[in-house]
Amino acid sequence: MNRSMKRSMSKAKQNADGVLNKKLSCFNGLATMAALSLLTLAPLVAQAQVLADAPDWQEMQQVVRAGKQQLQLNIENDSLLLNRDDRFYTSGIHLQKSFAVADQLRQTEYGWRVGQDLYTASDIKLTPAQIPVPDHPYAGWLYGGFFKTSAYATGRSISYGLDFGCLGPCAGGKWTQEQLHHVIKQPQPQGWSTQLKNEFGLMLHAAYAPGRMLPWSGMDLTPAVKGRFGNIMTDVSAQLEWRIGQLNLLPAQDASYGFARAEPKYTAYNATVQGGYFAHQANALHAKRWGGELELGYRWQKNGSGVLVSLVRRANEIEEISNAYGAQNFVKLQFNYALK
Numbered sequence: 044m045n046r047s048m049k050r051s052m053s054k055a056k057q058n059a060d061g062v063l064n065k066k067l068s069c070f071n072g073l074a075t076m077a078a079l080s081l082l083t084l085a086p087l088v089a090q091a092q093v094l095a096d097a098p099d100w101q102e103m104q105q106v107v108r109a110g111k112q113q114l115q116l117n118i119e120n121d122s123l124l125l126n127r128d129d130r131f132y133t134s135g136i137h138l139q140k141s142f143a144v145a146d147q148l149r150q151t152e153y154g155w156r157v158g159q160d161l162y163t164a165s166d167i168k169l170t171p172a173q174i175p176v177p178d179h180p181y182a183g184w185l186y187g188g189f190f191k192t193s194a195y196a197t198g199r200s201i202s203y204g205l206d207f208g209c210l211g212p213c214a215g216g217k218w219t220q221e222q223l224h225h226v227i228k229q230p231q232p233q234g235w236s237t238q239l240k241n242e243f244g245l246m247l248h249a250a251y252a253p254g255r256m257l258p259w260s261g262m263d264l265t266p267a268v269k270g271r272f273g274n275i276m277t278d279v280s281a282q283l284e285w286r287i288g289q290l291n292l293l294p295a296q297d298a299s300y301g302f303a304r305a306e307p308k309y310t311a312y313n314a315t316v317q318g319g320y321f322a323h324q325a326n327a328l329h330a331k332r333w334g335g336e337l338e339l340g341y342r343w344q345k346n347g348s349g350v351l352v353s354l355v356r357r358a359n360e361i362e363e364i365s366n367a368y369g370a371q372n373f374v375k376l377q378f379n380y381a382l383k
Contacts, residue, residue, distance in 0.1 A: 113143065118376045119373055129220075132373065138157055141153065151191075206273075210241070239326075241322070248271045274321065275315075285303045304336070340353020348379055350379070
């Protein structure tokens with residue numbers, strides 16, 4: 044092969060390499076542009092999904108008119124541990140009624156709820172003069188509210204709600220605990236005269252789960268983020284729930300499974316510790332910024348009715364006391380009953 048032919052072949056190869064490099068460069072550029080476009084569009088897609096699931100007045104009327112009705116009673120109490128020990132978050136009683144429509148892929152639920160949460164010092168048998176400083180203030184929070192939840196078979200869900208009520212003596216915490224302890228034959232609380240002052244409360248809340256992970260059959264993991272904003276509670280948390288057993292893809296479906304939940308939380312404001320946002324409180328403390336909950340339990344559900352039993356470990360919520368002393372355990376019982 045003569046030199047001129049070699050030079051021609053070498054030049055042709057260089058030209059081909061140049062064209063290939065240009066094509067690869069163009070492809071890389073397009074790939075980069077596509078990736079940047081996806082990153083740019085992802086928040087818009089998420090925002091579109093959130094807006095699509097936002098509460099709608101006409102949708103609510105249709106769901107209430109045609110949906111299946113369910114009553115839910117939720118009881119949280121440290122006395123259910125049978126240790127005759129009331130301290131800090133000592134009782135929560137919540138009743139809700141919901142209306143839901145569902146197909147194989149989605150469930151839309153609207154409802155209302157009422158509830159009362161009670162908080163006491165570390166020992167309810169102590170008189171006001173005997174309560175140590177620092178200690179959890181006595182407080183009651185009585186509220187009602189409305190909510191919407193959209194759940195999908197993929198595990199994606201989003202919920203919105205608004206609660207409004209009263210913190211302080213107007214919440215009736217003293218009367219509730221005294222009557223309950225009279226029935227179950229436990230010591231009467233002595234420190235309710237020191238409870239936090241009255242304040243009207245308003246609180247927005249929302250939660251979002253992007254979807255579930257399915258590592259094995261009969262098991263799933265679902266991450267979620269939650270937030271509350273108002274003059275009673277303002278906080279944000281991240282949650283991971285693990286389930287194993289006969290799992291339901293939508294909330295109203297039959298199920299029988301054990302579960303574990305971890306929920307670290309950042310608290311910006313906690314009126315049950317700091318007192319009302321607009322009220323000066325002499326015995327107010329500082330809310331601990333980082334905390335959360337661990338929960339271990341079991342749920343059974345059939346034809347929309349069912350029961351949940353769990354043990355909850357809540358981290359210390361007060362800056363002035365130690366984490367070991369401030370942490371607490373309580374039992375959670377939930378009863379669901381399908382009305383139609």
